[in-house]
Amino acid sequence: MKNETKELMRFAELLADTARSICLKALRHKQNFSLKTDNSMVTETDLAIESRLRELIGQRYPEHGIYGEEYENENIDATHVWVLDPIDGTTAFVAGIPVFGTLVGLAREGKPFIGIIDHPASDDRWAGVTDGTTWMNGKVVRTRKCETLESAFMTCSNPDFFDDKELLRFSSLRNQVLYTQYGGSCYAYGVLASGRTDVAIDSKLDPVDVYACAAVISGAGGRMTDWSGKALSLQWSGQVLACGDPELQAKVVNLLIRLQATN
Numbered sequence: 001m002k003n004e005t006k007e008l009m010r011f012a013e014l015l016a017d018t019a020r021s022i023c024l025k026a027l028r029h030k031q032n033f034s035l036k037t038d039n040s041m042v043t044e045t046d047l048a049i050e051s052r053l054r055e056l057i058g059q060r061y062p063e064h065g066i067y068g069e070e071y072e073n074e075n076i077d078a079t080h081v082w083v084l085d086p087i088d089g090t091t092a093f094v095a096g097i098p099v100f101g102t103l104v105g106l107a108r109e110g111k112p113f114i115g116i117i118d119h120p121a122s123d124d125r126w127a128g129v130t131d132g133t134t135w136m137n138g139k140v141v142r143t144r145k146c147e148t149l150e151s152a153f154m155t156c157s158n159p160d161f162f163d164d165k166e167l168l169r170f171s172s173l174r175n176q177v178l179y180t181q182y183g184g185s186c187y188a189y190g191v192l193a194s195g196r197t198d199v200a201i202d203s204k205l206d207p208v209d210v211y212a213c214a215a216v217i218s219g220a221g222g223r224m225t226d227w228s229g230k231a232l233s234l235q236w237s238g239q240v241l242a243c244g245d246p247e248l249q250a251k252v253v254n255l256l257i258r259l260q261a262t263n
Contacts, residue, residue, distance in 0.1 A: 005129060008080075008114055011060060012104050016118040016125065018056065019049045019086060019102040023093075023120045031094045041090045046070055049086035049102065057082050067107070067234060069208045076234055081107040083211035083234075089185030098122055099187045105211030110234050112224075115215030117190045126190045128219030134193050143222040143244030144195035149251065152177040154199040155188035161204040166239070169227075169259040170201065173252065189213035192244050193220035199252060200242040207232065210240050217242050222249075227260075229253040 001009070026045040033041040050070045057066055065081035066074045075081070082105070087093050089100035098121030106114040117126040126141070128134030134141055146152050154177045162170055174180050177199065181188070186209075192200050193216045202209075214224040214232055224242040225231060229250070232240070241256070243249035 015104045016116045020120045046086045085208040099185045101186045103212035112211045112214035115212035126216045128216035130215045130218040134219035141194045143220045146198040146245045149176045152198040154180045203239045206237045227256045
């Protein structure tokens with residue numbers, strides 16, 4: 001790993017440590033929330049974490065941009081842009097279901113580069129570099145081979161996010177895989193990087209939801225794209241597909257494209 005990448009990874013870990021400290025203190029108390037314009041939940045903890053992370057980034061890398069979940073984007077045309085989701089899975093956080101986490105991503109030239117998936121409740125952390133290496137709790141992890149849909153273990157955060165046409169395509173895919181697990185939030189993308197599952201599919205997402213996960217999965221040997229196989233960008237939003245086996249990714253993308261043409 002190049003010295004610059006090591007330095008940026010150390011700083012990303014510092015951001016994750018900071019977010020974890022705030023989150024663990026908040027877990028001791030019942031969480032009050034308000035609804036945003038898209039009817040998603042936000043808590044004071046979401047706001048406190050992102051505010052502190054933005055402060056640290058501004059002090060260390062004032063030339064870097066910030067793309068965040070809760071506040072206005074800053075300088076997102078910069079070469080390096082931090083992509084932050086202070087609490088991914090806020091509804092789970094409010095409910096006390098321990099699959100929520102903090103996502104710290106760094107885009108370079110608009111593409112996922114470094115990612116941290118941090119889970120305070122379970123004391124788990126994935127850290128990865130695109131086309132490099134991914135670690136879970138300090139140990140190198142890799143995705144697993146999966147040659148057929150029939151043997152694939154799939155995850156989906158919430159099928160309620162799909163529109164009618166997306167749900168038809170998802171249902172066809174679900175009927176071909178071995179099993180589908182729901183509700184894992186960003187933890188589902190971490191376990192895919194660790195070779196525990198094979199496919200993750202979601203929709204109605206934004207870069208803050210996936211950039212960290214994309215770097216983690218790439219570093220472990222997998223791929224993440226939209227449903228048509230196109231690369232993610234900071235201008236992207238919507239459908240996302242990740243597979244631990246790049247050959248399986250191609251098969252799933254081809255299937256989803258064919259299903260789009262017939263529905």
